[in-house]
Amino acid sequence: MPRLPFDPIAEAQRKWVEHGWTDASDGMAAVTSVMRAHQIVINRVDDVLRAFGLTFARYELLMLLHFSSRGSMPVKKASARLQVHSTSVTSAVDRLERDGLVRRVPNPTDGRGVLVELTDDGRALALRATEALNSEVFAVPPVPRERLGALLDALREMRREAGDFA
Amino acid sequence: MPRLPFDPIAEAQRKWVEHGWTDASDGMAAVTSVMRAHQIVINRVDDVLRAFGLTFARYELLMLLHFSSRGSMPVKKASARLQVHSTSVTSAVDRLERDGLVRRVPNPTDGRGVLVELTDDGRALALRATEALNSEVFAVPPVPRERLGALLDALREMRREAGDFA
DNA sequence: TCACGGTAGGTGGACGTCCACCTAAAGTCA
DNA sequence: TGACTTTAGGTGGACGTCCACCTACCGTGA
Numbered sequence: 184m185p186r187l188p189f190d191p192i193a194e195a196q197r198k199w200v201e202h203g204w205t206d207a208s209d210g211m212a213a214v215t216s217v218m219r220a221h222q223i224v225i226n227r228v229d230d231v232l233r234a235f236g237l238t239f240a241r242y243e244l245l246m247l248l249h250f251s252s253r254g255s256m257p258v259k260k261a262s263a264r265l266q267v268h269s270t271s272v273t274s275a276v277d278r279l280e281r282d283g284l285v286r287r288v289p290n291p292t293d294g295r296g297v298l299v300e301l302t303d304d305g306r307a308l309a310l311r312a313t314e315a316l317n318s319e320v321f322a323v324p325p326v327p328r329e330r331l332g333a334l335l336d337a338l339r340e341m342r343r344e345a346g347d348f349a
Numbered sequence: 350m351p352r353l354p355f356d357p358i359a360e361a362q363r364k365w366v367e368h369g370w371t372d373a374s375d376g377m378a379a380v381t382s383v384m385r386a387h388q389i390v391i392n393r394v395d396d397v398l399r400a401f402g403l404t405f406a407r408y409e410l411l412m413l414l415h416f417s418s419r420g421s422m423p424v425k426k427a428s429a430r431l432q433v434h435s436t437s438v439t440s441a442v443d444r445l446e447r448d449g450l451v452r453r454v455p456n457p458t459d460g461r462g463v464l465v466e467l468t469d470d471g472r473a474l475a476l477r478a479t480e481a482l483n484s485e486v487f488a489v490p491p492v493p494r495e496r497l498g499a500l501l502d503a504l505r506e507m508r509r510e511a512g513d514f515a
Numbered sequence: 516t517c518a519c520g521g522t523a524g525g526t527g528g529a530c531g532t533c534c535a536c537c538t539a540a541a542g543t544c545a
Numbered sequence: 546t547g548a549c550t551t552t553a554g555g556t557g558g559a560c561g562t563c564c565a566c567c568t569a570c571c572g573t574g575a
Contacts, residue, residue: 268562268563268564278560294569294571
Protein backbone atom coordinates (compact mmCIF):
# COMPACT_ATOMS: atom_id res chain seq x y z
CA MET A 184 0.00 0.00 0.00
CA PRO A 185 1.51 3.34 -1.01
CA ARG A 186 1.75 6.20 1.45
CA LEU A 187 -0.12 9.23 0.18
CA PRO A 188 1.50 12.67 0.39
CA PHE A 189 -1.66 14.03 2.08
CA ASP A 190 -4.54 12.90 4.28
CA PRO A 191 -7.23 11.70 1.88
CA ILE A 192 -10.00 12.25 4.42
CA ALA A 193 -8.92 15.83 5.11
CA GLU A 194 -8.91 16.31 1.36
CA ALA A 195 -12.47 14.99 1.05
CA GLN A 196 -13.53 17.22 3.91
CA ARG A 197 -12.09 20.22 2.07
CA LYS A 198 -14.16 19.32 -0.98
CA TRP A 199 -17.27 19.06 1.17
CA VAL A 200 -16.75 22.56 2.54
CA GLU A 201 -16.02 23.89 -0.96
CA HIS A 202 -19.37 22.57 -2.12
CA GLY A 203 -21.21 24.24 0.73
CA TRP A 204 -21.83 21.04 2.67
CA THR A 205 -19.96 22.40 5.68
CA ASP A 206 -22.39 21.19 8.32
CA ALA A 207 -22.07 17.63 7.02
CA SER A 208 -18.30 17.64 6.56
CA ASP A 209 -17.37 16.51 10.08
CA GLY A 210 -19.89 13.69 9.96
CA MET A 211 -18.57 12.59 6.58
CA ALA A 212 -15.04 12.62 7.95
CA ALA A 213 -16.10 10.69 11.04
CA VAL A 214 -17.81 7.98 9.01
CA THR A 215 -14.91 7.65 6.57
CA SER A 216 -12.35 7.62 9.39
CA VAL A 217 -14.15 4.85 11.22
CA MET A 218 -14.23 2.80 8.02
CA ARG A 219 -10.50 3.15 7.54
CA ALA A 220 -9.73 2.58 11.23
CA HIS A 221 -11.64 -0.66 11.05
CA GLN A 222 -9.53 -1.80 8.14
CA ILE A 223 -6.33 -0.91 9.98
CA VAL A 224 -7.14 -2.74 13.19
CA ILE A 225 -8.63 -5.81 11.58
CA ASN A 226 -5.58 -6.19 9.39
CA ARG A 227 -3.26 -5.95 12.40
CA VAL A 228 -5.30 -8.49 14.33
CA ASP A 229 -5.79 -10.93 11.49
CA ASP A 230 -2.07 -10.81 10.67
CA VAL A 231 -1.41 -12.24 14.12
CA LEU A 232 -4.32 -14.68 14.12
CA ARG A 233 -3.43 -16.13 10.71
CA ALA A 234 -0.67 -18.17 12.37
CA PHE A 235 -3.37 -19.84 14.46
CA GLY A 236 -5.74 -20.43 11.57
CA LEU A 237 -8.18 -17.97 13.09
CA THR A 238 -9.88 -14.70 12.24
CA PHE A 239 -11.03 -12.06 14.70
CA ALA A 240 -14.68 -13.10 14.33
CA ARG A 241 -13.87 -16.69 15.20
CA TYR A 242 -11.44 -15.67 17.96
CA GLU A 243 -14.14 -13.54 19.59
CA LEU A 244 -16.54 -16.46 19.62
CA LEU A 245 -13.93 -18.75 21.16
CA MET A 246 -13.23 -16.22 23.92
CA LEU A 247 -16.92 -15.65 24.57
CA LEU A 248 -17.33 -19.39 25.12
CA HIS A 249 -14.15 -19.52 27.18
CA PHE A 250 -15.50 -16.84 29.53
CA SER A 251 -18.93 -18.44 29.80
CA SER A 252 -19.56 -20.54 32.89
CA ARG A 253 -20.43 -23.75 31.02
CA GLY A 254 -18.17 -23.31 28.00
CA SER A 255 -21.23 -23.43 25.78
CA MET A 256 -24.17 -21.25 24.78
CA PRO A 257 -26.99 -21.06 22.22
CA VAL A 258 -26.26 -19.42 18.88
CA LYS A 259 -28.83 -16.74 19.67
CA LYS A 260 -27.08 -15.71 22.86
CA ALA A 261 -23.69 -15.56 21.18
CA SER A 262 -25.24 -13.46 18.44
CA ALA A 263 -26.57 -10.97 21.00
CA ARG A 264 -23.28 -10.76 22.89
CA LEU A 265 -21.11 -10.39 19.79
CA GLN A 266 -23.69 -8.04 18.23
CA VAL A 267 -23.74 -9.72 14.85
CA HIS A 268 -26.53 -11.57 13.06
CA SER A 269 -27.20 -15.17 13.98
CA THR A 270 -26.17 -16.19 10.49
CA SER A 271 -22.71 -14.71 11.07
CA VAL A 272 -22.40 -16.87 14.16
CA THR A 273 -23.60 -19.90 12.20
CA SER A 274 -20.90 -19.23 9.66
CA ALA A 275 -18.19 -18.89 12.33
CA VAL A 276 -19.39 -22.05 14.06
CA ASP A 277 -19.25 -23.95 10.76
CA ARG A 278 -15.58 -23.13 10.35
CA LEU A 279 -14.65 -23.61 13.99
CA GLU A 280 -16.40 -26.97 13.98
CA ARG A 281 -14.57 -27.95 10.80
CA ASP A 282 -11.31 -27.27 12.67
CA GLY A 283 -12.41 -29.12 15.79
CA LEU A 284 -12.43 -26.02 18.00
CA VAL A 285 -16.13 -26.12 18.89
CA ARG A 286 -18.89 -28.67 18.52
CA ARG A 287 -22.65 -28.37 18.17
CA VAL A 288 -24.73 -30.22 20.76
CA PRO A 289 -28.52 -30.29 21.07
CA ASN A 290 -29.92 -27.81 23.56
CA PRO A 291 -31.45 -29.98 26.31
CA THR A 292 -33.91 -27.25 27.28
CA ASP A 293 -35.03 -26.18 23.80
CA GLY A 294 -35.62 -28.61 20.98
CA ARG A 295 -35.23 -25.87 18.37
CA GLY A 296 -31.79 -24.83 19.38
CA VAL A 297 -28.25 -26.04 19.55
CA LEU A 298 -25.50 -25.23 21.99
CA VAL A 299 -22.09 -24.28 20.69
CA GLU A 300 -19.57 -25.94 22.95
CA LEU A 301 -15.86 -25.19 23.23
CA THR A 302 -13.61 -28.22 22.80
CA ASP A 303 -10.36 -28.68 24.71
CA ASP A 304 -8.46 -27.85 21.52
CA GLY A 305 -10.54 -24.74 21.08
CA ARG A 306 -9.87 -23.52 24.60
CA ALA A 307 -6.14 -24.16 24.30
CA LEU A 308 -5.93 -22.39 20.95
CA ALA A 309 -7.91 -19.41 22.23
CA LEU A 310 -5.47 -18.96 25.09
CA ARG A 311 -2.42 -19.22 22.85
CA ALA A 312 -3.95 -16.75 20.41
CA THR A 313 -4.75 -14.36 23.26
CA GLU A 314 -1.14 -14.39 24.40
CA ALA A 315 -0.02 -13.46 20.90
CA LEU A 316 -2.70 -10.81 20.44
CA ASN A 317 -2.03 -9.26 23.82
CA SER A 318 1.68 -8.87 23.25
CA GLU A 319 1.68 -8.07 19.54
CA VAL A 320 -1.44 -5.93 19.17
CA PHE A 321 -3.41 -5.05 22.28
CA ALA A 322 -0.41 -3.96 24.36
CA VAL A 323 0.64 -1.68 21.51
CA PRO A 324 -2.62 0.15 20.82
CA PRO A 325 -3.13 1.61 17.36
CA VAL A 326 -3.40 5.07 18.90
CA PRO A 327 -1.09 6.94 21.28
CA ARG A 328 -1.90 6.03 24.89
CA GLU A 329 -2.91 9.59 25.75
CA ARG A 330 -5.63 9.55 23.08
CA LEU A 331 -6.91 6.11 23.92
CA GLY A 332 -9.26 7.30 26.65
CA ALA A 333 -10.92 9.89 24.43
CA LEU A 334 -11.29 7.34 21.64
CA LEU A 335 -12.88 4.78 23.94
CA ASP A 336 -15.23 7.40 25.39
CA ALA A 337 -16.36 8.60 21.98
CA LEU A 338 -16.94 5.11 20.67
CA ARG A 339 -18.80 4.11 23.82
CA GLU A 340 -21.16 7.04 23.25
CA MET A 341 -21.62 5.96 19.67
CA ARG A 342 -22.46 2.42 20.70
CA ARG A 343 -24.83 3.60 23.40
CA GLU A 344 -26.65 5.95 21.02
CA ALA A 345 -26.91 3.14 18.49
CA GLY A 346 -28.83 1.19 21.13
CA ASP A 347 -26.23 -1.45 21.85
CA PHE A 348 -26.75 -1.33 25.61
CA ALA A 349 -28.78 0.50 28.22
CA MET B 350 -31.01 -6.54 17.48
CA PRO B 351 -31.65 -6.75 21.20
CA ARG B 352 -30.36 -4.09 23.58
CA LEU B 353 -28.04 -5.60 26.16
CA PRO B 354 -28.42 -4.62 29.82
CA PHE B 355 -24.67 -3.88 29.97
CA ASP B 356 -21.79 -2.76 27.76
CA PRO B 357 -20.33 -5.96 26.31
CA ILE B 358 -16.97 -4.36 25.66
CA ALA B 359 -16.67 -3.06 29.23
CA GLU B 360 -17.54 -6.59 30.33
CA ALA B 361 -14.77 -8.08 28.18
CA GLN B 362 -12.34 -5.50 29.52
CA ARG B 363 -13.23 -6.54 33.07
CA LYS B 364 -12.45 -10.16 32.18
CA TRP B 365 -9.12 -9.10 30.73
CA VAL B 366 -8.15 -7.34 33.95
CA GLU B 367 -9.34 -10.31 36.01
CA HIS B 368 -6.99 -12.55 34.05
CA GLY B 369 -4.05 -10.25 34.67
CA TRP B 370 -3.94 -8.89 31.14
CA THR B 371 -4.42 -5.34 32.38
CA ASP B 372 -1.85 -3.71 30.13
CA ALA B 373 -3.59 -5.13 27.09
CA SER B 374 -7.15 -4.42 28.17
CA ASP B 375 -7.41 -0.89 26.76
CA GLY B 376 -6.00 -2.03 23.44
CA MET B 377 -8.45 -4.91 23.31
CA ALA B 378 -11.30 -2.52 24.07
CA ALA B 379 -10.10 -0.09 21.40
CA VAL B 380 -9.92 -2.77 18.73
CA THR B 381 -13.32 -4.21 19.60
CA SER B 382 -14.91 -0.75 19.79
CA VAL B 383 -13.62 0.19 16.36
CA MET B 384 -15.03 -3.03 14.94
CA ARG B 385 -18.46 -2.31 16.36
CA ALA B 386 -18.34 1.38 15.41
CA HIS B 387 -17.65 0.34 11.83
CA GLN B 388 -20.70 -1.88 11.83
CA ILE B 389 -22.86 0.93 13.21
CA VAL B 390 -21.82 3.58 10.72
CA ILE B 391 -21.82 1.33 7.68
CA ASN B 392 -25.32 0.15 8.51
CA ARG B 393 -26.56 3.73 8.84
CA VAL B 394 -24.95 4.72 5.56
CA ASP B 395 -26.01 1.68 3.60
CA ASP B 396 -29.57 2.06 4.85
CA VAL B 397 -29.70 5.41 3.08
CA LEU B 398 -27.80 4.30 -0.01
CA ARG B 399 -29.97 1.23 -0.57
CA ALA B 400 -32.67 3.46 -2.04
CA PHE B 401 -30.14 4.48 -4.71
CA GLY B 402 -28.94 0.95 -5.40
CA LEU B 403 -25.53 1.88 -3.99
CA THR B 404 -23.23 0.82 -1.19
CA PHE B 405 -20.71 3.04 0.57
CA ALA B 406 -17.80 1.47 -1.32
CA ARG B 407 -19.38 2.24 -4.66
CA TYR B 408 -20.55 5.67 -3.51
CA GLU B 409 -17.01 6.56 -2.49
CA LEU B 410 -15.71 5.61 -5.91
CA LEU B 411 -18.37 7.69 -7.64
CA MET B 412 -17.50 10.72 -5.52
CA LEU B 413 -13.79 10.26 -6.09
CA LEU B 414 -14.41 10.33 -9.83
CA HIS B 415 -16.78 13.26 -9.47
CA PHE B 416 -14.12 15.29 -7.70
CA SER B 417 -11.39 14.37 -10.17
CA SER B 418 -10.63 16.92 -12.85
CA ARG B 419 -11.35 14.61 -15.80
CA GLY B 420 -14.07 12.48 -14.27
CA SER B 421 -11.89 9.42 -14.82
CA MET B 422 -8.80 7.75 -13.38
CA PRO B 423 -6.84 4.49 -13.52
CA VAL B 424 -7.91 1.69 -11.20
CA LYS B 425 -4.56 1.89 -9.48
CA LYS B 426 -4.98 5.53 -8.58
CA ALA B 427 -8.49 4.99 -7.25
CA SER B 428 -7.15 2.10 -5.19
CA ALA B 429 -4.48 4.33 -3.63
CA ARG B 430 -6.94 7.15 -2.88
CA LEU B 431 -9.62 4.89 -1.41
CA GLN B 432 -6.98 2.82 0.40
CA VAL B 433 -8.34 -0.53 -0.64
CA HIS B 434 -6.85 -3.23 -2.83
CA SER B 435 -7.08 -2.89 -6.57
CA THR B 436 -9.27 -5.95 -6.67
CA SER B 437 -11.83 -4.23 -4.45
CA VAL B 438 -11.93 -1.38 -6.95
CA THR B 439 -12.28 -3.86 -9.80
CA SER B 440 -15.23 -5.39 -8.01
CA ALA B 441 -16.89 -2.00 -7.42
CA VAL B 442 -16.29 -1.00 -11.04
CA ASP B 443 -17.88 -4.23 -12.23
CA ARG B 444 -21.10 -3.44 -10.39
CA LEU B 445 -21.11 0.27 -11.23
CA GLU B 446 -20.55 -0.56 -14.87
CA ARG B 447 -23.36 -3.10 -14.77
CA ASP B 448 -25.63 -0.29 -13.56
CA GLY B 449 -24.36 2.19 -16.16
CA LEU B 450 -22.80 4.54 -13.61
CA VAL B 451 -19.22 4.24 -14.84
CA ARG B 452 -17.57 2.82 -17.94
CA ARG B 453 -14.12 1.36 -18.58
CA VAL B 454 -12.10 3.02 -21.34
CA PRO B 455 -8.55 2.15 -22.45
CA ASN B 456 -5.85 4.29 -20.90
CA PRO B 457 -4.36 6.24 -23.83
CA THR B 458 -1.03 6.65 -22.04
CA ASP B 459 -0.60 3.07 -20.73
CA GLY B 460 -1.55 0.03 -22.76
CA ARG B 461 -1.82 -2.11 -19.64
CA GLY B 462 -4.37 0.00 -17.89
CA VAL B 463 -7.94 1.16 -18.11
CA LEU B 464 -9.55 4.38 -17.01
CA VAL B 465 -12.73 4.26 -14.98
CA GLU B 466 -14.94 7.03 -16.28
CA LEU B 467 -18.01 8.51 -14.61
CA THR B 468 -21.12 8.53 -16.83
CA ASP B 469 -23.71 11.29 -16.72
CA ASP B 470 -26.05 8.93 -14.88
CA GLY B 471 -23.29 8.14 -12.41
CA ARG B 472 -22.62 11.78 -11.69
CA ALA B 473 -26.30 12.58 -11.24
CA LEU B 474 -26.84 9.63 -8.92
CA ALA B 475 -23.79 10.48 -6.84
CA LEU B 476 -25.12 13.99 -6.26
CA ARG B 477 -28.58 12.77 -5.30
CA ALA B 478 -27.07 10.21 -2.94
CA THR B 479 -24.85 12.86 -1.39
CA GLU B 480 -27.86 15.03 -0.64
CA ALA B 481 -29.54 12.15 1.14
CA LEU B 482 -26.39 11.11 3.02
CA ASN B 483 -25.63 14.67 4.08
CA SER B 484 -29.03 15.29 5.55
CA GLU B 485 -29.79 11.85 6.96
CA VAL B 486 -26.39 10.71 8.21
CA PHE B 487 -23.49 13.14 7.98
CA ALA B 488 -25.34 16.11 9.46
CA VAL B 489 -26.36 13.93 12.40
CA PRO B 490 -23.00 12.45 13.37
CA PRO B 491 -23.03 9.12 15.21
CA VAL B 492 -21.31 10.78 18.16
CA PRO B 493 -22.20 13.92 20.14
CA ARG B 494 -20.76 17.03 18.46
CA GLU B 495 -18.53 17.81 21.44
CA ARG B 496 -16.76 14.46 21.11
CA LEU B 497 -16.43 14.58 17.35
CA GLY B 498 -13.18 16.53 17.38
CA ALA B 499 -11.48 14.14 19.77
CA LEU B 500 -12.67 11.17 17.73
CA LEU B 501 -11.40 12.65 14.47
CA ASP B 502 -8.05 13.52 16.08
CA ALA B 503 -7.56 10.04 17.51
CA LEU B 504 -8.47 8.33 14.26
CA ARG B 505 -6.23 10.66 12.26
CA GLU B 506 -3.32 9.65 14.51
CA MET B 507 -4.19 6.01 13.97
CA ARG B 508 -4.22 6.44 10.22
CA ARG B 509 -0.99 8.36 10.25
CA GLU B 510 0.76 5.74 12.36
CA ALA B 511 -0.54 3.04 10.06
CA GLY B 512 1.33 4.77 7.26
CA ASP B 513 -1.66 6.04 5.34
CA PHE B 514 -0.14 9.45 4.69
CA ALA B 515 2.95 11.46 5.42
C1' DT C 516 -55.80 -29.70 23.96
C1' DC C 517 -54.88 -27.56 19.94
C1' DA C 518 -54.31 -23.99 16.56
C1' DC C 519 -51.48 -20.25 15.65
C1' DG C 520 -48.11 -16.65 16.11
C1' DG C 521 -43.33 -16.29 17.66
C1' DT C 522 -38.61 -18.01 17.98
C1' DA C 523 -34.05 -20.79 16.98
C1' DG C 524 -31.31 -21.86 13.60
C1' DG C 525 -29.95 -22.97 8.82
C1' DT C 526 -29.65 -22.02 3.47
C1' DG C 527 -28.62 -19.47 -0.43
C1' DG C 528 -27.17 -15.36 -2.25
C1' DA C 529 -25.24 -10.46 -2.63
C1' DC C 530 -21.50 -7.76 -1.41
C1' DG C 531 -16.82 -5.94 0.07
C1' DT C 532 -12.39 -7.20 1.46
C1' DC C 533 -8.25 -9.65 1.04
C1' DC C 534 -4.88 -13.00 -1.07
C1' DA C 535 -2.47 -15.95 -4.59
C1' DC C 536 -1.93 -16.28 -9.10
C1' DC C 537 -2.09 -14.95 -14.06
C1' DT C 538 -1.40 -12.10 -18.44
C1' DA C 539 0.18 -8.39 -20.93
C1' DA C 540 2.46 -4.26 -21.37
C1' DA C 541 6.12 -1.00 -19.57
C1' DG C 542 10.42 0.01 -18.02
C1' DT C 543 15.38 -0.99 -17.41
C1' DC C 544 19.89 -2.08 -18.22
C1' DA C 545 23.65 -4.23 -20.35
C1' DT D 546 18.11 -4.01 -29.17
C1' DG D 547 16.84 -7.75 -26.44
C1' DA D 548 16.22 -10.21 -22.07
C1' DC D 549 14.71 -9.55 -17.46
C1' DT D 550 12.06 -7.23 -13.95
C1' DT D 551 8.26 -4.51 -12.61
C1' DT D 552 3.61 -2.91 -12.90
C1' DA D 553 -1.67 -2.67 -14.16
C1' DG D 554 -5.39 -5.10 -13.93
C1' DG D 555 -8.26 -9.27 -13.83
C1' DT D 556 -9.70 -14.20 -11.91
C1' DG D 557 -10.94 -17.34 -8.57
C1' DG D 558 -11.54 -18.27 -3.97
C1' DA D 559 -11.88 -17.62 1.28
C1' DC D 560 -14.15 -15.12 4.62
C1' DG D 561 -17.46 -12.12 7.33
C1' DT D 562 -21.49 -9.53 7.05
C1' DC D 563 -26.19 -8.88 5.95
C1' DC D 564 -30.86 -10.16 4.05
C1' DA D 565 -34.91 -13.01 2.50
C1' DC D 566 -36.69 -17.16 3.10
C1' DC D 567 -37.41 -21.83 5.16
C1' DT D 568 -38.25 -25.53 8.76
C1' DA D 569 -39.06 -27.18 13.12
C1' DC D 570 -40.20 -26.40 17.64
C1' DC D 571 -42.13 -23.47 21.59
C1' DG D 572 -45.56 -21.17 24.15
C1' DT D 573 -49.88 -19.00 24.72
C1' DG D 574 -54.77 -18.32 24.66
C1' DA D 575 -59.33 -19.97 23.71
